[in-house]
Amino acid sequence: MLSSLNKTAKVITPVLRRSYATTQQVNDGIQQGVAYSQLLKRKPEDSFRSPELAHMSAINSETRKMNLFQAVNDAMLLALTTDEKAVVFGEDVSFGGVFRATSGLAEQFGRDRVFNTPLTEQGIAGFAVGMASVGHTAIAEIQFADYIFPAFDQIVNEAAKFRYRSGNQFNVGGLTIRSPSSAVGHGGHYHSQSPEAFFTHCPGLKIVTPRSPIQAKGLLLASIRDRNPIIFFEPKILYRAAVEEVPVADYELPLGKAEVLKKGNDVTVLGYGSQIYVLENAIQLAEKKMPGLSCELIDLRTIMPWDVETVVQSVKKTGRLVIAHEAPKNAGVAAEIATTVMEHCFLNLEAPIQRVCGWDTPFPLVFEKLYVPSMIRCFDAIKTAVNY
Amino acid sequence: MDHTGTVLIPEHDPNLSKDQVIQCYKNMLFLHTMDGILYDAQRQGRISFYMTHYGEEAMIGSAAALSPEDVVFGQYREAFMLVHRGFTLDEFLSQCFSNELDLGKGRQMPVHYGSKRLNFQTISSPLGTQIPQAAGAAYALKMSGTNACTLCFFGEGAASEGDFHAGLNMAATLKCPVVFFCRNNGYAISTPSSEQYKGDGIASRGIGYGMDTIRVDGNDIWAIYNATKTAREMAIKEQRPVLIEAMTYRIGHHSTSDDSTKYRDRKEVEERAKFDNPITRLRRYMELKDWWTQEEEDDYRKQIKKDILKSFSAAEKRKKPAIKHLFTDVYDELTPNLIQQQKELEELIKKYPEYYNLDEFASN
Numbered sequence: 001m002l003s004s005l006n007k008t009a010k011v012i013t014p015v016l017r018r019s020y021a022t023t024q025q026v027n028d029g030i031q032q033g034v035a036y037s038q039l040l041k042r043k044p045e046d047s048f049r050s051p052e053l054a055h056m057s058a059i060n061s062e063t064r065k066m067n068l069f070q071a072v073n074d075a076m077l078l079a080l081t082t083d084e085k086a087v088v089f090g091e092d093v094s095f096g097g098v099f100r101a102t103s104g105l106a107e108q109f110g111r112d113r114v115f116n117t118p119l120t121e122q123g124i125a126g127f128a129v130g131m132a133s134v135g136h137t138a139i140a141e142i143q144f145a146d147y148i149f150p151a152f153d154q155i156v157n158e159a160a161k162f163r164y165r166s167g168n169q170f171n172v173g174g175l176t177i178r179s180p181s182s183a184v185g186h187g188g189h190y191h192s193q194s195p196e197a198f199f200t201h202c203p204g205l206k207i208v209t210p211r212s213p214i215q216a217k218g219l220l221l222a223s224i225r226d227r228n229p230i231i232f233f234e235p236k237i238l239y240r241a242a243v244e245e246v247p248v249a250d251y252e253l254p255l256g257k258a259e260v261l262k263k264g265n266d267v268t269v270l271g272y273g274s275q276i277y278v279l280e281n282a283i284q285l286a287e288k289k290m291p292g293l294s295c296e297l298i299d300l301r302t303i304m305p306w307d308v309e310t311v312v313q314s315v316k317k318t319g320r321l322v323i324a325h326e327a328p329k330n331a332g333v334a335a336e337i338a339t340t341v342m343e344h345c346f347l348n349l350e351a352p353i354q355r356v357c358g359w360d361t362p363f364p365l366v367f368e369k370l371y372v373p374s375m376i377r378c379f380d381a382i383k384t385a386v387n388y
Numbered sequence: 389m390d391h392t393g394t395v396l397i398p399e400h401d402p403n404l405s406k407d408q409v410i411q412c413y414k415n416m417l418f419l420h421t422m423d424g425i426l427y428d429a430q431r432q433g434r435i436s437f438y439m440t441h442y443g444e445e446a447m448i449g450s451a452a453a454l455s456p457e458d459v460v461f462g463q464y465r466e467a468f469m470l471v472h473r474g475f476t477l478d479e480f481l482s483q484c485f486s487n488e489l490d491l492g493k494g495r496q497m498p499v500h501y502g503s504k505r506l507n508f509q510t511i512s513s514p515l516g517t518q519i520p521q522a523a524g525a526a527y528a529l530k531m532s533g534t535n536a537c538t539l540c541f542f543g544e545g546a547a548s549e550g551d552f553h554a555g556l557n558m559a560a561t562l563k564c565p566v567v568f569f570c571r572n573n574g575y576a577i578s579t580p581s582s583e584q585y586k587g588d589g590i591a592s593r594g595i596g597y598g599m600d601t602i603r604v605d606g607n608d609i610w611a612i613y614n615a616t617k618t619a620r621e622m623a624i625k626e627q628r629p630v631l632i633e634a635m636t637y638r639i640g641h642h643s644t645s646d647d648s649t650k651y652r653d654r655k656e657v658e659e660r661a662k663f664d665n666p667i668t669r670l671r672r673y674m675e676l677k678d679w680w681t682q683e684e685e686d687d688y689r690k691q692i693k694k695d696i697l698k699s700f701s702a703a704e705k706r707k708k709p710a711i712k713h714l715f716t717d718v719y720d721e722l723t724p725n726l727i728q729q730q731k732e733l734e735e736l737i738k739k740y741p742e743y744y745n746l747d748e749f750a751s752n
Contacts, residue, residue, distance in 0.1 A: 087531070112531065118561055123520045123554030127562075130524025130538075133509060134459060136531065138524070150550070157514045158521070166502045166510035167493040168717045203718050227720040256723070305723040 029288070032281050032375060034241040039261055039280055040212055044245045047214060052253055063245035068238045071213035071246050072101045072178070075220040076139060078250045080109045083137050085174075086224070088114045090124055090141030098143060099180055099239050125151035125177065129159050132172035132229070139224055145181035145233055146190040152198070159229040160204030173227030178220070180236035181209070182274055182326050183372055188365040194273075194327035194358075199231055200304045200336065206255060207303040209233040211276040213244040218253030219301060226255055235274035258307035260314065264296035267320040267385050270311060270337065272300040275324050275373065282378035286386075289379075293386060303333055311337065312344045319350035320385040324373045329357035351388035354381035389608045391664065393672025402613050404452070406679050412452055412609060413674060414688060415471045416445040416667050421692050422467075422477075423640070425700060426484055426498075430644040434704060435484045437498045441465055443573065443639030446666030448472055449612030450539065450569060450632075453620060457536040459525050460508045461518040464499055465571065466541050473506040477695060481703035488750040493717070494709040516542060516549030519568070523555050523629070526564035530627055537565040537623040539616070544633075545576020547590045559629035560597045567619040568594075568631045571606065573638035578651040594631035606636030607666040610673075637664065707750040711737075 034040070041047040048057035066074060079086050088105055094116045096103035106114040117124050121142055128138035142148045148155070155177070163171040182194045196207050206228050210216035216234065223230040261276070262283070271279045276299050283295040296314050300306055315321050321341055323334040334355040341353060356373040364371055395401040404412070423440040430438040441447075444465060451472035454460070460469050467480070478489060483501050486494035492502060492510065502510025509518070509525075522540030529536050546552065547570055559566050570590040574581050587593065594601030600622065604611040612634055619630035637660045641648045648657070674680035715722060715730045722730070737744045 085528075085531070087527075115562065118554075118557050120554040120557065122550055123523075123558045126517060126520025126551055126554060127524035127527070127558050130461075130521030130526075131528045132524075133521060134525045134528045136528040153514060154517060154520070154551075158512065158517050161512070162510075163720070164717045165492065165496050165500070165512060166504075167491050167495065167713075169491055169502055169504040170510055171720070173720060206719075305719075305725050308724065 028285060030281050030284050030375070034238060034274070034277050037277050037280055039276065040242060041214060041244045047245045047247055050259075052218075053214075053247065053251065056247055056249055056251055060247070060249040062248045064248050065243060066213045066246040067240050068210075068213045068216050068234065068242045069099050069101045069240065071217040071244075072220055072234060073103055073105070074246065075217045075224070076102065076105060077108070078221060079137070079139065079224045080105065080113060082250065085135065086113070086137035086139060087131065088139045088141070089117050089127070091119055091143050092116060093141055097141065099236060101178070101234075101239075102141070121147055121150040122154055125154035125159070128175050128177065129154055129162065129172050132175040133162065133170055135174065137174040137224060138176070140175070140177045142177060142179040144191055145179040145195050146193045148177070148179055148195060155199070155205070155229075155231070156202045160202045162204075162229070164204060171227065172229050175229040176220075176224045176232055177230070178232045178234060180239070181233040182235045182237065183363070183368060184237045185368065186365065187363070189362050192363040192368070194233070194325065196233060196303050197327055197332045200333055204229065205304060206230045207233070208255060208301065209235065209273040209303060210301065211235070211273055211299050212238070212242050213246045215253060215301065217246055218251050219255070221250065222252035222255050225252065233273065237274050253301075256302045256305050256307060258301055258310040259299045260296065260310065261299055262295065262297040264294035264318065266294050266318055267322060267382055268296045268298060268311070268314040268318045269322045269324075269378075269382065270298045270300060271324045272303060275326060278373065278375050279324055279378055281375040282382060285375060285379045286382040290383070290386065295382065306337070308340055308344070312341060315341050315345045316348045319348050321349075322354040322356065322378065322381045322385055324356040324378050324381070326358050326372055328360045329355055330360045332357050351385045354385050356381045389610050389669060389673060391669060391672075393669055393674070393676050395610065395673070400610065400614060402610055402617070406677070408452070409670075409674060410679060412448055413667075413670050413680070415448050415468065416670065417688060418692050419445055419448070419468055419471050420667060421689065422480065422696055425693070425696050427640075427644065429700070435498050437644055438484065439464055439499050439643045440640035441467060443637050443661065443666070444571060444606065446607050446609040446612055446636070446670070447571065447634065449609035450616040453613045453616035454539060455536060456507060457534065458507065458620070459529065459536065459538045461522040461525070461538060461540045462508070462511055463515065463518065463542050463546060464511050464513070465543070467499070467501065470501055470503065470506060470508055473503075473508065475501065475503055475506060475508075477699040478703065479503070481699045482706070485703045485706065486708060487703055487706035488709045489703070489706060490709065493713045495713075515546040516551035516555075518542070519546075519551045519555030520558055522566050522568070523559035523562070523564045526559065526566035526629070527562055530563070530565055535624060537567060537620055539567045539569060539620075541569045541571060543576060544570055544572040544581055544590055545579065545584055547593075548584055556594070556597045556599065556629070556631070560599050563627050564629055565623040565627050566629045567616065567623050568629060569616070570631070570633045571636060572633055573606070573636045575638050575642070575648075575652070577642045577646060578648070589633055591631065591633040599629050599631050601631040601633070603633045603635060606634030607664050607669060609666060609670050708748050710750045710752045712752045
């Protein structure tokens with residue numbers, strides 16, 4: 001019996017379509033993904049259409065079409081230009097980086113300022129701490145966020161506590177660690193993780209993640225210049241997919257400030273990084289299926305210290321909150337936000353706070369589409385919150 | 389220099405001036421005396437923790453070989469460096485008592501000293517973490533064109549950490565002017581070096597990283613001085629790292645939380661302390677030159693004991709740092725979250741004053 005089952009399986013297997021790129025076609029009229037996002041600024045005049053950048057158009061309204069890795073590259077180029085004590089280093093950065101984020105920098109600034117290190121994450125982090133401890137600006141790269149764990153001790157016990165433990169005699173404010181993070185479609189266990197929550201439990205660090213090229217450039221420049229150690233997670237799926245008209249000027253976006261991307265009255269929908277585009281689609285679907293519904297979309301941007309005020313204000317208005325992130329649910333960032341909102345908005349909440357997260361499993365290869373907090377899972381959570 | 393204080397090869401005598409030598413010796417005695425007083429203070433429960441330098445006092449030779457601009461990264465048994473650079477008695481005692489004058493604002497355990505003024509990076513407990521940091525700081529010194537290097541101390545136990553490998557390899561490949569200085573005192577708490585490594589100590593590893601390396605007698609202040617001085621010159625001139633392994637013996641317990649008689653013979657320790665004592669060796673060197681008498685010895689010992697006890701009782705009486713410093717310096721500025729938590733604590737204290745002794749702390 002067993003052998004006949006195996007035989008059957010063998011016959012069927014080759015018939016199945018196996019492709020990471022395929023998605024089920026649903027005739028819901030929602031065009032999913034970054035390529036169709038209305039949040040990206042595809043025209044130069046749109047790029048300055050936010051209070052944070054409005055003042056710039058009068059000074060220098062020039063923009064250039066960039067994807068996310070190019071925007072990151074542009075930010076580092078400006079950092080190296082404006083700060084002679086700044087250096088960029090990590091594994092394979094001098095030929096341009098495995099994601100091209102450091103292209104051209106070694107040629108322009110020399111191999112003393114943009115250089116490869118041996119393959120050692122704890123070494124990279126420790127080296128960066130040391131440079132920053134004597135007042136230099138260290139922009140270190142960890143090739144994938146999945147490989148930041150060997151540097152956990154240097155980041156958590158050293159970088160984060162440097163100022164506090166020395167009574168502010170020393171600090172590593174000049175330290176920024178950049179790292180590609182989150183799902184990429186086929187990254188499996190070690191090219192997909194979103195480890196931000198491990199670090200949000202550590203006072204002294206700031207954790208930042210951008211959703212787009214304009215955001216990446218402004219937030220990265222702010223991170224490099226901020227006087228605290230920062231981990232900057234770059235959603236690698238957006239490196240090439242997200243394209244915007246990015247201001248060419250040197251500009252910073254504020255840390256610790258969330259951004260309300262869409263105003264709404266009935267439910268607050270919160271996320272960060274590439275999850276924002278999934279939430280954009282989930283909101284489109286929800287508003288289509290539930291006529292009259294209006295959702296408010298917030299991009300957290302800085303995961304620590306996060307903007308409690310903006311989120312609480314929004315939930316006080318809407319009375320409902322859906323939080324989504326790719327990282328596992330248990331003790332994830334959403335848990336912290338949900339608890340804080342509950343403490344501040346107890347009398348305003350009309351429904352239980354919904355958390356849509358990765359399942360509490362390692363990040364799987366072939367089950368990725370079932371694992372991630374997809375549009376339909378986020379839509380369902382919005383529906384649950386609204387209909388409660 | 390042998391046990392009689394005789395320099396075996398005359399050209400190896402660094403020939404420091406009489407004043408310099410006496411200063412080195414006084415610093416060794418000072419450290420030894422302070423160690424005695426603070427060790428006892430911990431036994432009496434007056435400070436929470438302490439670590440002595442017994443048997444490793446000759447390391448002060450490395451301090452004498454550096455320039456003030458050289459940045460020092462230590463492990464925790466390196467107070468000699470601070471003594472040499474002029475950390476004040478009050479600064480030492482304030483740190484150990486965690487009082488309001490502690491430069492570290494009372495946040496770290498005793499002996500976790502640090503001084504921006506003296507280019508001595510604040511000590512932290514995690515072992516080996518300072519090794520790649522020293523490489524990075526050295527790279528920064530190189531970039532700035534400064535005529536200085538970093539000096540990084542660690543024990544032979546810490547050299548088993550991954551950060552040792554990371555730090556030495558990075559320093560070598562990235563040509564960092566850093567002197568790695570290993571204090572091989574035979575023990576990492578209870579673990580003898582025979583259980584720490586199988587190779588030829590730490591020095592043999594330096595060669596593997598492509599690094600010039602030397603092993604010295606860690607109880608001979610001049611051997612340490614000469615090695616450090618040359619290593620420093622090489623590091624700065626040739627912009628590359630150098631490794632020194634100083635062989636010594638940890639005479640004291642690992643710390644006040646350790647009773648070393650549980651894992652090693654008391655007699656062995658006593659013999660080492662008696663027959664291979666770095667302080668005695670230098671005294672004999674001075675005596676051979678007629679630079680030091682028993683009378684001077686007695687007077688100086690009496691004087692420093694008096695000074696230390698005076699500072700001790702002043703430090704003990706001082707208040708702890710203001711409560712606000714529980715929250716400051718986590719970031720460059722207080723975050724909204726920390727402002728909120730600070731308020732929460734203030735309100736709690738107001739609500740239950742009988743449970744908090746505010747008099748212990750300096751006012752905000």
